[in-house]
Amino acid sequence: MVEKRADARRNQETLLDAAAAAFIESGVNVPVRDIATRAGVGVGTIYRHFPTRSDLIVAVYHHQIEACADAGPELLATSATPHLALAAWIDLFVDFLVTKHGLAEALHSDDAAFERLHGLFLERLLPVCARLLEAAAGAGEIRPGVGALELMRGVGNLCIGDRGDPRYDARRMVGFLIEGLRPPRR
Amino acid sequence: MVEKRADARRNQETLLDAAAAAFIESGVNVPVRDIATRAGVGVGTIYRHFPTRSDLIVAVYHHQIEACADAGPELLATSATPHLALAAWIDLFVDFLVTKHGLAEALHSDDAAFERLHGLFLERLLPVCARLLEAAAGAGEIRPGVGALELMRGVGNLCIGDRGDPRYDARRMVGFLIEGLRPPRR
DNA sequence: TTGGTAAACGGAACAGTGTTCCGTATGTTT
Protein backbone atom coordinates (compact mmCIF):
# COMPACT_ATOMS: atom_id res chain seq x y z
CA MET A 1 0.00 0.00 0.00
CA VAL A 2 1.50 3.26 -1.12
CA GLU A 3 1.05 6.39 0.96
CA LYS A 4 -1.03 9.08 -0.62
CA ARG A 5 0.50 12.40 -1.36
CA ALA A 6 -0.02 15.13 1.22
CA ASP A 7 -1.99 17.41 -1.09
CA ALA A 8 -4.27 14.54 -2.03
CA ARG A 9 -5.06 13.81 1.60
CA ARG A 10 -5.63 17.49 2.27
CA ASN A 11 -7.96 17.83 -0.71
CA GLN A 12 -9.97 14.81 0.35
CA GLU A 13 -10.60 16.42 3.72
CA THR A 14 -11.46 19.75 2.14
CA LEU A 15 -13.86 18.00 -0.21
CA LEU A 16 -15.62 16.16 2.58
CA ASP A 17 -16.17 19.42 4.44
CA ALA A 18 -17.33 21.22 1.32
CA ALA A 19 -19.67 18.39 0.38
CA ALA A 20 -21.16 18.19 3.86
CA ALA A 21 -21.85 21.92 3.81
CA ALA A 22 -23.26 21.78 0.29
CA PHE A 23 -25.49 18.83 1.16
CA ILE A 24 -26.95 20.74 4.07
CA GLU A 25 -27.53 23.85 2.05
CA SER A 26 -28.71 22.39 -1.24
CA GLY A 27 -29.38 18.70 -0.69
CA VAL A 28 -27.42 15.66 -1.80
CA ASN A 29 -28.12 16.42 -5.44
CA VAL A 30 -26.18 19.66 -5.38
CA PRO A 31 -24.28 20.09 -8.69
CA VAL A 32 -20.75 18.72 -8.67
CA ARG A 33 -19.42 22.10 -9.76
CA ASP A 34 -20.86 23.75 -6.68
CA ILE A 35 -18.98 21.40 -4.41
CA ALA A 36 -15.82 21.89 -6.43
CA THR A 37 -16.10 25.67 -6.26
CA ARG A 38 -16.83 25.54 -2.56
CA ALA A 39 -13.74 23.43 -2.00
CA GLY A 40 -11.65 25.51 -4.36
CA VAL A 41 -10.70 22.56 -6.56
CA GLY A 42 -11.51 21.44 -10.10
CA VAL A 43 -14.27 18.96 -10.84
CA GLY A 44 -11.67 16.44 -11.91
CA THR A 45 -10.38 16.33 -8.36
CA ILE A 46 -13.79 15.36 -7.06
CA TYR A 47 -14.15 12.53 -9.52
CA ARG A 48 -10.65 11.29 -8.72
CA HIS A 49 -11.41 11.07 -5.01
CA PHE A 50 -15.06 10.08 -5.26
CA PRO A 51 -15.86 8.48 -8.61
CA THR A 52 -19.60 8.46 -7.95
CA ARG A 53 -21.91 10.66 -5.95
CA SER A 54 -22.54 7.63 -3.79
CA ASP A 55 -18.94 7.53 -2.69
CA LEU A 56 -19.11 11.12 -1.56
CA ILE A 57 -22.41 10.70 0.27
CA VAL A 58 -21.20 7.52 1.90
CA ALA A 59 -18.02 9.21 3.05
CA VAL A 60 -19.94 12.13 4.49
CA TYR A 61 -22.56 10.12 6.34
CA HIS A 62 -20.57 7.02 7.15
CA HIS A 63 -20.43 7.67 10.87
CA GLN A 64 -24.13 8.36 11.23
CA ILE A 65 -25.02 5.20 9.35
CA GLU A 66 -22.74 3.18 11.60
CA ALA A 67 -24.28 4.74 14.68
CA CYS A 68 -27.73 3.81 13.45
CA ALA A 69 -26.64 0.26 12.82
CA ASP A 70 -25.07 -0.02 16.26
CA ALA A 71 -28.20 1.27 17.95
CA GLY A 72 -30.24 -1.72 16.78
CA PRO A 73 -28.97 -4.45 19.11
CA GLU A 74 -28.85 -2.00 21.95
CA LEU A 75 -32.47 -1.04 21.54
CA LEU A 76 -33.46 -4.67 21.34
CA ALA A 77 -31.74 -5.34 24.63
CA THR A 78 -33.20 -2.40 26.50
CA SER A 79 -36.74 -2.08 25.13
CA ALA A 80 -39.81 -3.49 26.84
CA THR A 81 -40.86 -5.44 23.76
CA PRO A 82 -39.29 -6.22 20.39
CA HIS A 83 -42.00 -4.23 18.64
CA LEU A 84 -41.07 -1.17 20.66
CA ALA A 85 -37.42 -1.73 19.81
CA LEU A 86 -38.31 -1.98 16.13
CA ALA A 87 -40.38 1.18 16.28
CA ALA A 88 -37.63 3.06 18.09
CA TRP A 89 -34.98 1.92 15.64
CA ILE A 90 -37.11 2.83 12.64
CA ASP A 91 -37.51 6.22 14.27
CA LEU A 92 -33.75 6.68 14.30
CA PHE A 93 -33.62 5.66 10.67
CA VAL A 94 -36.35 8.11 9.75
CA ASP A 95 -34.62 10.88 11.67
CA PHE A 96 -31.48 10.25 9.72
CA LEU A 97 -33.28 10.32 6.38
CA VAL A 98 -35.53 13.33 6.82
CA THR A 99 -32.68 15.55 7.96
CA LYS A 100 -30.74 14.89 4.73
CA HIS A 101 -32.61 16.56 1.95
CA GLY A 102 -32.87 14.36 -1.06
CA LEU A 103 -31.24 11.36 0.54
CA ALA A 104 -34.43 9.33 0.70
CA GLU A 105 -35.05 10.06 -2.96
CA ALA A 106 -31.51 9.12 -3.87
CA LEU A 107 -31.75 5.93 -1.92
CA HIS A 108 -34.64 4.72 -4.01
CA SER A 109 -33.55 5.86 -7.40
CA ASP A 110 -32.13 3.15 -9.61
CA ASP A 111 -29.48 5.55 -10.84
CA ALA A 112 -26.16 3.72 -11.01
CA ALA A 113 -24.53 6.72 -9.32
CA PHE A 114 -26.09 5.68 -6.01
CA GLU A 115 -24.93 2.08 -6.12
CA ARG A 116 -22.54 2.26 -3.19
CA LEU A 117 -24.98 4.16 -1.03
CA HIS A 118 -27.50 1.46 -1.73
CA GLY A 119 -24.91 -1.15 -0.95
CA LEU A 120 -23.95 0.33 2.39
CA PHE A 121 -27.54 0.50 3.53
CA LEU A 122 -28.06 -3.08 2.50
CA GLU A 123 -24.90 -4.26 4.13
CA ARG A 124 -25.06 -2.40 7.42
CA LEU A 125 -28.67 -1.54 8.11
CA LEU A 126 -30.54 -4.41 6.53
CA PRO A 127 -29.22 -7.11 8.91
CA VAL A 128 -30.05 -4.91 11.88
CA CYS A 129 -33.58 -4.43 10.64
CA ALA A 130 -33.90 -8.12 9.90
CA ARG A 131 -32.82 -8.97 13.44
CA LEU A 132 -35.41 -6.63 14.93
CA LEU A 133 -38.12 -7.96 12.66
CA GLU A 134 -37.25 -11.50 13.58
CA ALA A 135 -37.45 -10.74 17.27
CA ALA A 136 -40.81 -9.02 16.91
CA ALA A 137 -42.17 -11.82 14.75
CA GLY A 138 -40.87 -14.38 17.20
CA ALA A 139 -42.73 -12.63 19.99
CA GLY A 140 -45.89 -12.72 17.90
CA GLU A 141 -46.03 -8.95 17.79
CA ILE A 142 -46.01 -8.65 14.03
CA ARG A 143 -47.12 -10.91 11.25
CA PRO A 144 -44.50 -13.32 10.02
CA GLY A 145 -43.08 -13.05 6.55
CA VAL A 146 -42.39 -9.34 6.47
CA GLY A 147 -39.07 -8.83 4.73
CA ALA A 148 -36.49 -6.41 6.06
CA LEU A 149 -35.76 -5.10 2.60
CA GLU A 150 -39.33 -4.29 1.76
CA LEU A 151 -39.87 -2.67 5.14
CA MET A 152 -36.81 -0.47 4.79
CA ARG A 153 -37.71 0.48 1.26
CA GLY A 154 -41.22 1.30 2.38
CA VAL A 155 -40.01 3.39 5.28
CA GLY A 156 -37.45 5.10 3.08
CA ASN A 157 -40.12 5.89 0.54
CA LEU A 158 -42.37 7.38 3.17
CA CYS A 159 -39.58 9.76 4.10
CA ILE A 160 -39.52 11.28 0.64
CA GLY A 161 -40.77 14.83 0.47
CA ASP A 162 -40.67 15.53 4.19
CA ARG A 163 -38.87 18.87 4.40
CA GLY A 164 -40.53 20.30 7.43
CA ASP A 165 -43.73 20.43 5.40
CA PRO A 166 -46.46 20.81 8.01
CA ARG A 167 -48.88 18.99 5.72
CA TYR A 168 -46.82 15.83 5.60
CA ASP A 169 -45.20 14.17 8.55
CA ALA A 170 -43.18 11.18 7.51
CA ARG A 171 -42.76 10.00 11.09
CA ARG A 172 -46.53 9.79 11.48
CA MET A 173 -46.96 7.76 8.32
CA VAL A 174 -44.13 5.44 9.25
CA GLY A 175 -45.77 5.00 12.62
CA PHE A 176 -48.95 3.83 10.92
CA LEU A 177 -46.98 1.44 8.75
CA ILE A 178 -45.21 -0.11 11.73
CA GLU A 179 -48.51 -0.35 13.57
CA GLY A 180 -49.99 -2.07 10.55
CA LEU A 181 -47.41 -4.83 10.83
CA ARG A 182 -49.17 -6.24 13.88
CA PRO A 183 -51.07 -9.48 13.33
CA PRO A 184 -54.67 -9.08 12.16
CA ARG A 185 -57.14 -8.69 15.04
CA ARG A 186 -59.63 -11.38 15.58
CA MET B 1 -63.13 31.39 -28.89
CA VAL B 2 -61.32 30.92 -32.17
CA GLU B 3 -61.22 27.54 -33.86
CA LYS B 4 -57.83 25.89 -33.96
CA ARG B 5 -56.19 25.17 -37.23
CA ALA B 6 -56.68 21.68 -38.59
CA ASP B 7 -52.99 20.78 -38.54
CA ALA B 8 -52.75 21.88 -34.93
CA ARG B 9 -55.61 19.65 -33.88
CA ARG B 10 -54.10 16.77 -35.83
CA ASN B 11 -50.71 17.25 -34.22
CA GLN B 12 -52.19 17.36 -30.76
CA GLU B 13 -53.76 13.97 -31.32
CA THR B 14 -50.58 12.56 -32.78
CA LEU B 15 -48.65 13.86 -29.80
CA LEU B 16 -51.00 12.30 -27.30
CA ASP B 17 -50.63 8.94 -28.98
CA ALA B 18 -46.87 9.25 -29.21
CA ALA B 19 -46.59 10.35 -25.60
CA ALA B 20 -48.78 7.52 -24.36
CA ALA B 21 -46.65 5.00 -26.22
CA ALA B 22 -43.41 6.61 -25.03
CA PHE B 23 -44.63 6.68 -21.43
CA ILE B 24 -45.36 2.98 -21.55
CA GLU B 25 -42.05 2.14 -23.10
CA SER B 26 -39.74 4.50 -21.22
CA GLY B 27 -41.70 6.01 -18.34
CA VAL B 28 -43.11 9.47 -17.91
CA ASN B 29 -39.64 10.97 -17.83
CA VAL B 30 -38.89 9.99 -21.39
CA PRO B 31 -36.87 12.76 -23.09
CA VAL B 32 -38.95 15.34 -24.92
CA ARG B 33 -37.00 14.72 -28.09
CA ASP B 34 -37.99 11.06 -28.06
CA ILE B 35 -41.66 11.95 -28.02
CA ALA B 36 -41.12 14.53 -30.73
CA THR B 37 -39.29 12.04 -32.94
CA ARG B 38 -41.92 9.41 -32.34
CA ALA B 39 -44.64 11.85 -33.34
CA GLY B 40 -42.62 13.15 -36.27
CA VAL B 41 -42.73 16.76 -35.10
CA GLY B 42 -40.22 19.26 -33.75
CA VAL B 43 -39.76 19.81 -30.03
CA GLY B 44 -41.23 23.29 -30.41
CA THR B 45 -44.54 21.75 -31.36
CA ILE B 46 -44.66 19.78 -28.12
CA TYR B 47 -43.99 22.85 -26.00
CA ARG B 48 -46.62 24.80 -27.91
CA HIS B 49 -49.30 22.22 -27.21
CA PHE B 50 -48.12 21.13 -23.78
CA PRO B 51 -45.99 23.79 -22.10
CA THR B 52 -45.00 21.53 -19.23
CA ARG B 53 -44.56 17.80 -18.88
CA SER B 54 -47.45 17.90 -16.48
CA ASP B 55 -49.80 19.07 -19.18
CA LEU B 56 -48.86 16.16 -21.36
CA ILE B 57 -49.15 13.60 -18.58
CA VAL B 58 -52.46 15.05 -17.47
CA ALA B 59 -53.80 14.92 -21.01
CA VAL B 60 -52.71 11.31 -21.42
CA TYR B 61 -54.07 10.01 -18.12
CA HIS B 62 -57.02 12.31 -17.67
CA HIS B 63 -59.63 9.64 -18.22
CA GLN B 64 -58.07 7.16 -15.82
CA ILE B 65 -57.82 9.76 -13.10
CA GLU B 66 -61.46 10.67 -13.57
CA ALA B 67 -62.44 7.01 -13.41
CA CYS B 68 -60.56 6.62 -10.16
CA ALA B 69 -62.26 9.66 -8.72
CA ASP B 70 -65.69 8.40 -9.78
CA ALA B 71 -65.08 5.01 -8.21
CA GLY B 72 -64.83 6.50 -4.72
CA PRO B 73 -68.48 7.26 -3.97
CA GLU B 74 -69.52 4.06 -5.65
CA LEU B 75 -67.25 1.96 -3.47
CA LEU B 76 -68.47 3.73 -0.38
CA ALA B 77 -72.05 2.87 -1.30
CA THR B 78 -71.45 -0.78 -2.08
CA SER B 79 -68.83 -1.85 0.44
CA ALA B 80 -69.60 -3.62 3.69
CA THR B 81 -67.75 -1.04 5.76
CA PRO B 82 -66.15 2.34 5.08
CA HIS B 83 -62.74 0.94 5.90
CA LEU B 84 -63.18 -1.68 3.23
CA ALA B 85 -64.26 1.01 0.78
CA LEU B 86 -61.20 3.05 1.64
CA ALA B 87 -58.92 0.06 1.22
CA ALA B 88 -60.50 -0.82 -2.11
CA TRP B 89 -60.22 2.72 -3.40
CA ILE B 90 -56.63 3.04 -2.33
CA ASP B 91 -56.05 -0.20 -4.20
CA LEU B 92 -57.36 1.39 -7.38
CA PHE B 93 -55.12 4.36 -6.80
CA VAL B 94 -52.11 2.15 -6.26
CA ASP B 95 -52.92 0.15 -9.38
CA PHE B 96 -52.98 3.33 -11.38
CA LEU B 97 -49.66 4.52 -10.03
CA VAL B 98 -47.61 1.34 -10.22
CA THR B 99 -48.54 0.73 -13.83
CA LYS B 100 -47.18 4.14 -14.88
CA HIS B 101 -43.45 4.00 -14.50
CA GLY B 102 -42.10 7.09 -12.87
CA LEU B 103 -45.49 8.64 -12.21
CA ALA B 104 -45.32 8.16 -8.46
CA GLU B 105 -41.87 9.74 -8.44
CA ALA B 106 -43.06 12.64 -10.54
CA LEU B 107 -46.04 13.17 -8.31
CA HIS B 108 -43.85 13.76 -5.31
CA SER B 109 -41.09 15.77 -6.86
CA ASP B 110 -41.30 19.46 -6.20
CA ASP B 111 -40.25 20.16 -9.75
CA ALA B 112 -42.35 23.00 -11.13
CA ALA B 113 -42.84 20.99 -14.32
CA PHE B 114 -45.28 18.73 -12.48
CA GLU B 115 -47.42 21.47 -11.06
CA ARG B 116 -50.57 20.71 -13.04
CA LEU B 117 -50.32 17.00 -12.38
CA HIS B 118 -50.08 17.75 -8.72
CA GLY B 119 -53.02 20.11 -9.04
CA LEU B 120 -55.25 17.60 -10.76
CA PHE B 121 -54.61 14.97 -8.12
CA LEU B 122 -55.37 17.47 -5.41
CA GLU B 123 -58.48 18.73 -7.10
CA ARG B 124 -60.03 15.46 -8.19
CA LEU B 125 -58.69 12.71 -5.99
CA LEU B 126 -58.13 14.46 -2.70
CA PRO B 127 -61.82 15.19 -2.00
CA VAL B 128 -62.70 11.60 -2.78
CA CYS B 129 -60.08 10.35 -0.38
CA ALA B 130 -61.20 12.84 2.24
CA ARG B 131 -64.77 11.61 1.93
CA LEU B 132 -63.74 8.00 2.41
CA LEU B 133 -61.55 8.88 5.36
CA GLU B 134 -64.35 10.83 6.97
CA ALA B 135 -66.73 7.92 6.59
CA ALA B 136 -64.26 5.48 8.07
CA ALA B 137 -63.41 7.82 10.93
CA GLY B 138 -67.10 8.41 11.57
CA ALA B 139 -67.63 4.68 11.84
CA GLY B 140 -64.79 4.48 14.33
CA GLU B 141 -62.79 2.24 12.03
CA ILE B 142 -59.75 4.49 11.86
CA ARG B 143 -58.26 7.04 14.20
CA PRO B 144 -59.55 10.54 13.73
CA GLY B 145 -57.36 13.33 12.48
CA VAL B 146 -55.74 11.51 9.57
CA GLY B 147 -55.49 13.98 6.71
CA ALA B 148 -56.36 13.00 3.16
CA LEU B 149 -53.34 14.80 1.78
CA GLU B 150 -50.85 13.07 4.00
CA LEU B 151 -52.44 9.71 3.38
CA MET B 152 -52.35 10.14 -0.39
CA ARG B 153 -48.79 11.39 -0.28
CA GLY B 154 -47.82 8.46 1.87
CA VAL B 155 -49.51 5.98 -0.41
CA GLY B 156 -48.02 7.64 -3.46
CA ASN B 157 -44.59 7.48 -1.89
CA LEU B 158 -44.96 3.81 -1.12
CA CYS B 159 -45.62 3.20 -4.81
CA ILE B 160 -42.24 4.54 -5.81
CA GLY B 161 -39.87 1.94 -7.11
CA ASP B 162 -42.40 -0.81 -7.66
CA ARG B 163 -41.59 -2.01 -11.15
CA GLY B 164 -42.58 -5.59 -10.81
CA ASP B 165 -39.65 -5.97 -8.43
CA PRO B 166 -40.37 -9.22 -6.59
CA ARG B 167 -38.54 -7.87 -3.53
CA TYR B 168 -40.83 -4.91 -3.11
CA ASP B 169 -44.60 -5.03 -3.33
CA ALA B 170 -46.09 -1.59 -2.97
CA ARG B 171 -49.59 -3.00 -2.54
CA ARG B 172 -48.47 -4.98 0.47
CA MET B 173 -46.86 -1.97 2.13
CA VAL B 174 -49.89 0.19 1.43
CA GLY B 175 -52.03 -2.52 2.94
CA PHE B 176 -50.00 -2.32 6.15
CA LEU B 177 -50.32 1.44 6.18
CA ILE B 178 -54.09 1.33 5.80
CA GLU B 179 -54.28 -1.33 8.47
CA GLY B 180 -52.22 0.88 10.74
CA LEU B 181 -54.83 3.59 10.51
CA ARG B 182 -57.16 1.59 12.75
CA PRO B 183 -57.57 2.90 16.28
CA PRO B 184 -55.01 1.63 18.78
CA ARG B 185 -56.02 -1.65 20.42
CA ARG B 186 -56.71 -1.71 24.08
C1' DT C 1 20.35 21.01 -3.34
C1' DT C 2 18.92 19.39 -7.24
C1' DG C 3 16.87 16.93 -10.75
C1' DG C 4 13.57 13.26 -12.12
C1' DT C 5 9.38 10.82 -11.78
C1' DA C 6 4.92 9.55 -10.59
C1' DA C 7 0.93 11.38 -8.52
C1' DA C 8 -2.46 14.78 -8.48
C1' DC C 9 -4.55 18.85 -10.23
C1' DG C 10 -7.53 22.01 -13.03
C1' DG C 11 -10.63 22.96 -16.20
C1' DA C 12 -11.69 22.63 -21.09
C1' DA C 13 -14.44 19.73 -23.75
C1' DC C 14 -18.05 16.48 -24.64
C1' DA C 15 -22.66 14.39 -23.92
C1' DG C 16 -27.60 14.33 -22.59
C1' DT C 17 -31.69 16.87 -21.63
C1' DG C 18 -34.96 20.82 -20.93
C1' DT C 19 -36.42 25.13 -22.92
C1' DT C 20 -36.66 29.19 -25.92
C1' DC C 21 -36.95 31.62 -30.16
C1' DC C 22 -37.53 32.96 -34.77
C1' DG C 23 -37.38 32.28 -39.84
C1' DT C 24 -40.26 29.46 -42.62
C1' DA C 25 -44.32 26.96 -44.03
C1' DT C 26 -49.19 26.25 -44.08
C1' DG C 27 -54.19 26.81 -43.25
C1' DT C 28 -57.67 30.01 -43.56
C1' DT C 29 -60.20 33.99 -45.08
C1' DT C 30 -61.47 37.51 -48.21
Next chain:
DNA sequence: AAACATACGGAACACTGTTCCGTTTACCAA
Protein backbone atom coordinates in the same frame (compact mmCIF):
# COMPACT_ATOMS: atom_id res chain seq x y z
C1' DA D 1 -54.97 34.67 -55.59
C1' DA D 2 -53.34 37.45 -52.11
C1' DA D 3 -52.83 38.46 -47.41
C1' DC D 4 -52.86 37.28 -42.88
C1' DA D 5 -52.63 34.68 -38.70
C1' DT D 6 -51.36 30.49 -36.97
C1' DA D 7 -48.38 26.74 -36.39
C1' DC D 8 -44.17 24.37 -37.41
C1' DG D 9 -39.24 22.81 -37.12
C1' DG D 10 -35.09 22.64 -35.27
C1' DA D 11 -31.05 25.41 -34.23
C1' DA D 12 -29.33 27.43 -30.22
C1' DC D 13 -28.87 28.16 -25.39
C1' DA D 14 -28.61 26.73 -20.48
C1' DC D 15 -27.51 23.45 -17.09
C1' DT D 16 -25.45 19.33 -15.34
C1' DG D 17 -22.71 15.01 -15.32
C1' DT D 18 -18.46 12.96 -16.93
C1' DT D 19 -14.08 12.35 -19.23
C1' DC D 20 -9.50 13.44 -20.55
C1' DC D 21 -5.07 15.39 -20.89
C1' DG D 22 -1.53 19.12 -20.53
C1' DT D 23 0.41 21.18 -16.50
C1' DT D 24 1.79 21.44 -11.78
C1' DT D 25 3.38 19.61 -7.51
C1' DA D 26 5.03 16.53 -3.93
C1' DC D 27 8.32 13.23 -2.95
C1' DC D 28 12.67 10.86 -3.22
C1' DA D 29 17.12 9.63 -4.61
C1' DA D 30 21.62 11.10 -5.85
